[in-house]
Amino acid sequence: MHCNLTRVEMKIENTKAQMRKGVLEYCILSILKSGEAYPSEIIDKLKEAKLIVVEGTLYPLLTRLKNAGILTYRWEESKSGPPRKYYQLTKIGEEFLKELETTWNELVKAVKLTSK
Amino acid sequence: MNQTVTINISGIVFHIELDAYEDLKNYLNKIKSYFKNSEECEDIMSDIEARIAELFSEKMSDLNQVILRKDVDEVITIMGKPEQYIDEDSEEQHEAPRAEKRTNSTEKKFFRNPDERVLGGVASGIASYFGFDTIWARLFFVLTTLFVGFGPLLYIILWIVIPEAKTASDRLQMKGDPINIDNIGKTVQDEAGKVNEKLKNVNGSKIGHILERIFNGIIAVIKTIFKAAGKLIGAICLLFGLLFAVWFIMGLVDDSVIFSYTSEGITGIESSELFELMFATADQFYLFLICLIVVIVIPIIGLMFAGVKLLFGVKGNGAITISLSILWFIGLFAAITLGLKTASDQKSSQKEISSTYLSSTTDVIYLKASEKTIPGEVMLELDDFSLALDEKYLYSNEIELTIKESQTDSVEMIIETRSNGKNRKKALENVRSINYDFEVADSLIKFDEFLTTPRAQRMRNQSIRITLKLPLGKAVYLDESLNGLIYDIDNVTDTWDRKMIGEKWVMLPNGLTCLDCSEIDGIKTEDITAKIEKEKDELESAENE
Numbered sequence A: 001m002h003c004n005l006t007r008v009e010m011k012i013e014n015t016k017a018q019m020r021k022g023v024l025e026y027c028i029l030s031i032l033k034s035g036e037a038y039p040s041e042i043i044d045k046l047k048e049a050k051l052i053v054v055e056g057t058l059y060p061l062l063t064r065l066k067n068a069g070i071l072t073y074r075w076e077e078s079k080s081g082p083p084r085k086y087y088q089l090t091k092i093g094e095e096f097l098k099e100l101e102t103t104w105n106e107l108v109k110a111v112k113l114t115s116k
Numbered sequence B: 001m002n003q004t005v006t007i008n009i010s011g012i013v014f015h016i017e018l019d020a021y022e023d024l025k026n027y028l029n030k031i032k033s034y035f036k037n038s039e040e041c042e043d044i045m046s047d048i049e050a051r052i053a054e055l056f057s058e059k060m061s062d063l064n065q066v067i068l069r070k071d072v073d074e075v076i077t078i079m080g081k082p083e084q085y086i087d088e089d090s091e092e093q094h095e096a097p098r099a100e101k102r103t104n105s106t107e108k109k110f111f112r113n114p115d116e117r118v119l120g121g122v123a124s125g126i127a128s129y130f131g132f133d134t135i136w137a138r139l140f141f142v143l144t145t146l147f148v149g150f151g152p153l154l155y156i157i158l159w160i161v162i163p164e165a166k167t168a169s170d171r172l173q174m175k176g177d178p179i180n181i182d183n184i185g186k187t188v189q190d191e192a193g194k195v196n197e198k199l200k201n202v203n204g205s206k207i208g209h210i211l212e213r214i215f216n217g218i219i220a221v222i223k224t225i226f227k228a229a230g231k232l233i234g235a236i237c238l239l240f241g242l243l244f245a246v247w248f249i250m251g252l253v254d255d256s257v258i259f260s261y262t263s264e265g266i267t268g269i270e271s272s273e274l275f276e277l278m279f280a281t282a283d284q285f286y287l288f289l290i291c292l293i294v295v296i297v298i299p300i301i302g303l304m305f306a307g308v309k310l311l312f313g314v315k316g317n318g319a320i321t322i323s324l325s326i327l328w329f330i331g332l333f334a335a336i337t338l339g340l341k342t343a344s345d346q347k348s349s350q351k352e353i354s355s356t357y358l359s360s361t362t363d364v365i366y367l368k369a370s371e372k373t374i375p376g377e378v379m380l381e382l383d384d385f386s387l388a389l390d391e392k393y394l395y396s397n398e399i400e401l402t403i404k405e406s407q408t409d410s411v412e413m414i415i416e417t418r419s420n421g422k423n424r425k426k427a428l429e430n431v432r433s434i435n436y437d438f439e440v441a442d443s444l445i446k447f448d449e450f451l452t453t454p455r456a457q458r459m460r461n462q463s464i465r466i467t468l469k470l471p472l473g474k475a476v477y478l479d480e481s482l483n484g485l486i487y488d489i490d491n492v493t494d495t496w497d498r499k500m501i502g503e504k505w506v507m508l509p510n511g512l513t514c515l516d517c518s519e520i521d522g523i524k525t526e527d528i529t530a531k532i533e534k535e536k537d538e539l540e541s542a543e544n545e
Helices: A007-033 A039-048 A055-067 A091-115 B018-035 B041-059 B069-079 B090-104 B122-130 B134-148 B151-161 B168-175 B181-203 B206-253 B256-262 B282-312 B318-344 B424-432 B480-484 B525-544
Strands: A071-076 A084-089 B004-009 B012-017 B348-358 B364-369 B377-381 B386-389 B393-396 B399-405 B411-421 B438-441 B444-447 B451-454 B463-470 B475-478 B504-508 B511-514
Touching: A007 A039, A007 A055, A007 A084, A007 A091, A039 A055, A039 A084, A039 B041, A055 A071, A055 B041, A055 B069, A084 A091, A084 B041, B004 B018, B004 B041, B012 B018, B012 B041, B018 B041, B018 B069, B041 B069, B122 B134, B122 B151, B122 B168, B122 B318, B134 B151, B151 B282, B151 B318, B206 B282, B282 B318, B348 B424, B364 B463, B364 B480, B399 B504, B411 B424
Parallel strands: B364 B444, B364 B475, B399 B463
Antiparallel strands: A071 A084, B004 B012, B348 B411, B377 B386, B386 B393, B393 B451, B411 B463, B438 B444, B475 B504, B504 B511
C-alpha cells in the first residue's frame, strides 16, 4: 500500500503525521492536567478526539515523557486485569505544559492570521 | 480439537490456542525489533504487554476461557502495527529496514554450504552459486587433484576466502532466492527440521552425547589455536604478498628481471625483444606475456587479500574471488598452450652439409677470425654466446670450428648448417635461410664470427659447424682471434682449445701435434720435436721405399 503512494501523497502523509505528533504530546499532558490517569483512559480520550488510531502509539510516548522527568506514575492493583500504571504530571511537567499552552496559543493566532 | 498453550502476560495466566499464540508471538517480536535500538525498549514492551493482558482479560468470561485467533487479531488491530505508530524516531526507523531490503534483494553471493559438505562445503557452495549439481563441483576437485595436482591447494584457498552461509538470509543469497519473509520462513523451517532430526539421533545414545561434547570441546580449542595462528599467518601472507608485489612491479619496470628468473642461469638479458623471436609471431609473445602476468599477479593479490582477511577479519567477496580464480586458470591454460606450441615449433631438427676443397700449396694454413664485428644491437651475451638483432636480421655466434684428419691429399672444409623448425620442411627452410661467410686467400682462411638469419625465420636454434679436414703432414696456425670459434679440437696432447691458439699444429698419424710449443701439459718441446723428427724420418723412408 505504502509503495503505491505518490510523492505528493507521501509528503501530505508526512506533514500530517508531523503535526499530529507535535500536538499529541500537548494533548496527553492536557489530559493529565486535571488529575492522574492510566493509559486506557488517556487512550479513550485521544481516540475520541481522533488524534490516534492505534493504541500502540501511546506507550513509547509515555515512556519517553516519564524518562524526561515530565511524568511520573504509581502502580495500582486492578480487579479485572494486571496492575495499572497511573500517570501524573511532575512539577517540571506542569511548567512544561504551561509553556506548551503559550506556544499553542501563539500558533493558533499565527494560523488564524496567516489563513485569513 | 485445537491445542492450547498456557501463557503468562504481565503476571496474568491465559489459555491460548496454538495458532493464536504464534500470531501473538510474532506480533510482539515485531514490536520488539522495532524498538530494539531505543533505551526504553523494556519499558515500552512491558507497558504494551500489560495493555494486551488488560484487553484479553476484558474478553474472558466464564463461557469463554480460551483466547482465539480472532481475539489476537482484534487486539492487534486496537494496538496497531509498529509501522502505524506515530513516533519520534519514526522516520529513521522507517528508513533503516528499507535500505536493508535494497542491499539484500536477490543478488547471489558466494557462500560455503554447511548443509551439504564433505570438508568445508566449498564444492556445494560453488554448485549452488552456479546452479548445477554438487557432484560436478566435487568431480572437478577430485579430477584436478588426480591429474593436475592443484585441486587441494585451490580447495584450501577457497575454503579460507569464501565465508560460510550462517544465517537463513545467507543461505538464500547462496542460492540466489529472493529474500522475503516467506522464503526465510521456509529456510528456517527446513533448518528446524534438520536440528530436530539431529537431536533425535544424538539422544539415541548417551555415549553419543558425551562424545559430541568432547568433540565440540576439542573443536573449540582447535578454533582458538587457529584464530591465533590465523593472525600470524595473515601477517606473513600480507608481508609476502607485498614483497612479491614489489618484486613484480620492479620486474615490470626492468623487464630483464622476470625472465632471468624463468629461464635458469640466464642473466643480463636486456630486452624481451629477443624472446619475442622465440614465438611464432609477436602477437603470440605478447599474449603469452599477458597470461604470465595474470598467472603471477592473481596469486599475489590472493595472498595479500588472504592476509588482510586473516588479520582484520574482513568479509570476502565471493564473486570477485571466483572470477579471479577462473581468470587465473584461463591465464595458466593459455600460457601452457602457447608454451607448448612454441616448443613444438622447435620439434624438427635438420642440417645441410656443404663442402669446399682448398687448393693450398703451402705447408701451413693460417686460420683467423675476420675483423668484422657482430652487426646490430647485442641483445644477449653469455660467456661465449651472443645474439644480436637489427631491423631485418638476427645474428648469432653459434659457430663451432674443429679440425680433423683428411682422408685425401687435399684440404677440405665442410660446413654443416643446422636449424630447428615446426616440421622437416620448415626446419630445412630455416637451414637454407642461414647465411655464413668465410674468406680464402691462398693459405689464409678468415672465418666470420657470426651467422646471419632473417628475423622472419625467428630463433630456431640456428647454428654452424665447420670441420677443416687436414691431410697428413699439413700444419695449421691457429690465430689468437679464433678464441670464440674453435671447439673441441682433438689433439695428441689433449690440450685445451684455449691453449691451442697462437700455435702451429701439424697433422700426424696420431693426430694433431703442436709444432713448436715450449711446454704443454708436462711434455717438453724437445720430446715433441724429437718425436716429429722421428715421424718425419719414418714418413720419408716410407716414401723412399
